[in-house]
Amino acid sequence: MTDPAELDRFLAGVERRAYLQARFAVQDETAALDVVQDAMIKLATSYSARPPGEWPLLFQRILQNTIKDYYRRQKVKNAWQVALSTLGLGDRHDGDEESAEYDPPGDESDDPAVRLAQGQRLAIIEKCLQELPLRQRQAFLLRYWEGMDTAQTAEAMGCTEGSVKTHCSRAVAALGKALASYGIEL
Numbered sequence: 001m002t003d004p005a006e007l008d009r010f011l012a013g014v015e016r017r018a019y020l021q022a023r024f025a026v027q028d029e030t031a032a033l034d035v036v037q038d039a040m041i042k043l044a045t046s047y048s049a050r051p052p053g054e055w056p057l058l059f060q061r062i063l064q065n066t067i068k069d070y071y072r073r074q075k076v077k078n079a080w081q082v083a084l085s086t087l088g089l090g091d092r093h094d095g096d097e098e099s100a101e102y103d104p105p106g107d108e109s110d111d112p113a114v115r116l117a118q119g120q121r122l123a124i125i126e127k128c129l130q131e132l133p134l135r136q137r138q139a140f141l142l143r144y145w146e147g148m149d150t151a152q153t154a155e156a157m158g159c160t161e162g163s164v165k166t167h168c169s170r171a172v173a174a175l176g177k178a179l180a181s182y183g184i185e186l
Helices: 004-026 029-046 052-085 112-131 134-145 150-157 161-181
Strands: none
Touching: 004 029, 004 052, 029 052, 052 134, 112 134, 112 161, 134 150, 134 161, 150 161
């Protein structure tokens, strides 16, 4: 077992460089801090028993994978935000609502053809969501609708973070394929 003080010294030594690397990669100071923190936690929880000589390469691999995870989450999140924003879905401010409110966009809201198209698109998305297996639907909605991170979603679902990632990946692939069959591209 490795001395915790030795791990603390290692992490303190790589902290600034890791932050700069993450900040350049993700172009967001707050996100970069989160990425570095996640990478450090992963190293400490999963690899602290490894010999200290292995930590630099392990940490870099973990950091790079965490940056890739950030971009994957952003890509999926942005695609769904764009898809849902074209429907005019408003934010849910009170936690009591079970479903999204329809919040018609600007001047187009008076155009019946636009409102009909938005309603049809929303119905297709809801139908495709309902066709997902339960665990995939849960993971997808918690991650991308409720905005929970992987750890929060795993805790809520009572499974591992790896399972959440698997369920989300499968849900996104299945939804993309199902929506494409209706001519909806994300």
